[in-house]
Amino acid sequence: MPTKKLSDIYTSVLDLVPILEGKTAADAFKSTVDLAQHAEQWGYRRYWMAEHHNMAGIASSATVVLIGHVAGATSKIRVGSGGIMLPNHAPLVVAEQFGTLATLYPGRIDLGLGRAPGTDQLTAHALRRDLRGSVDEFPQNVVELKNYLGPVDPTARVRAVPGEGVYVPFWILGSSTFGAQLAGILGMPYAFASHFAPSHLHAALQVYKDSFQPVGELKEPYAMACVNVIAADTDEEAKYLSTTLYQSFLNVVRGTGKPMQPPVQSMDGLWDASERYAVQQMLRYSFIGSAATVKEELQSFLTETGVDEIMIGCNVYDHAARLRSYELVSDFFKKSE
Template identity: 50%
Template sequence: MDKKQTLYSILDLALVSKDHSLKQTYNNALELARQAEIFGYTRYWLAEHHNSANIGSSATSVLIGYVAQGTNTLRIGSGGIMLPNHSPLIVAEQFGTLGSLYPNRIDLGLGRAPGTDRETAQAIRLDFMEAAHSFPNELEKIQTYFSTDNATSKVRATVAEGVEVPVYILGSSTDSAHLAAKKGLPYAFASHFATTHLWDALAIYRKEFKPSSVLQKPYVIAGVNIIIANTDEEAQRLSTSLIRMIVGIFTGKRDFVQPAIDMTDELKEVMQNPQVHQMLKYSFIGSKATVKAQVKEFMNQTQADELIAVTNIYDIKDRIQSYKLFAEIMKELN
């Protein structure tokens, strides 16, 4: 029996590094995607976040178009569009348009979190909480707008009808696992930060999965933090940018991604903080050999069909090098 191939992909937040302009940040995102294409990655997804100075992927569909335009074969998509922020009709029109411009290359990953704080969520959409609760219905509307059966309806997303844009359900708790299983859709779990519910969510999804017209058996994508360098010490040094970013999240002092510094006792202590330690549980940091052993174990445990890697590093050259080494690891493990 052939060993299952595990695909590997990238999740990007278009992080804004200190002393970098937004234009530089977007150019770096495109450069990373171009390199990912060469390295054999399957897809490159952009997340949706709002009101965060260090995250550039707010207008997610616009950025997807920019990256798709500059690449040739890589699948480009959303990881994800936070559906309660948007009208399903508008999302269908945007992604239908993208799907026509870049045929068979656009993915629509959908989540139900706001991707921001409460005040900003309300500024985006007053009925946010209501929309979040009706996520299953909103998802259904999107599927309807993409269907050719909707051609006789009064309300249509004409640019989406019959356009091939696969839908993925994103989750960071067990709620979306039930929905993805019920709808027979692929499921992407945010284990790069939401580590506590990973095993329950995967068990629910696989147990309750109902085959659909798009998927015959469960398909799991699992998020991992990856920082790889030539030595363990160098990778630890690069990881100081990520650790300081997480400190910013916990203290409410979000800032641009800071340059790497030598690992300090203070930062080592932060890593041992129970909350931080739990959040970074599936963070694989080190040399290629070190990370390869950790990734192999994670793949064996989760049996994920695909890993989607998040690499929060200050410098684009170091980021690209880390993704290059991760691609080498995945090829070797496959």
């Protein structure tokens, strides 16, 4: 099979809706709408937001509300969840929510599902009240959700209205081989979180391909990988901007919650050797530099993995610089129709 080129595949946007140091959630929402509108203009395929809770630097906790907000502010780009953390929700509620979104914005809504809580255990308890078996029941909950959003069945005792007959596209999200196998067995597209959990990427992609069964409309496996990208006019500028990304993941390593921090001239003195190693391991698939540098590294990643689509997260403090990064990268990929 010929080697894929970046111009052969689509690329998409992952937005965590970051709250910047000194700014508010309202500011984050304005930036998200602006970025989504630009992403649509530049030909990105999808615009996904992720469910996180109790995090001072992330404003996407009410993910469904934001999906509707962004979809209403755009006209063509697909908008979805990367993802909805299904253990936090009853499948029927998710079916009704996404059935409503897909009815309002037909042909534009994606439903990506994850099995992690997207938060700490105390907050997970506050969200669900009962933690017994929630994660272990993920496969059954996915099937239940698919049934609610499946063909109309007037005889069903419990129905998603709106929802049934809408056929919202489902994705399984994961950072291990568990979700990969489930996506394969259920014949669903699969998205891997290599932007923060790179170690199982190749194994998960192989498990997905090996276990894939064409159950529904998807006849061949379709895999997407998410990576971090910071592109700028020069390598030096990109490296400077990337210190915001490093600080964000340093907070993850330390378990501290802070708004997104502005870039610094050097990370020296901000982390010790073990913290630096941990952050660098998590950020293995981060491509930082000028357009030429990033294009070469993204092509190597595509050649290495053979994925069908790449999703890009861009943790940059300055909104204009973040827009510039996505603009530069958009030139490498196939444009969404």
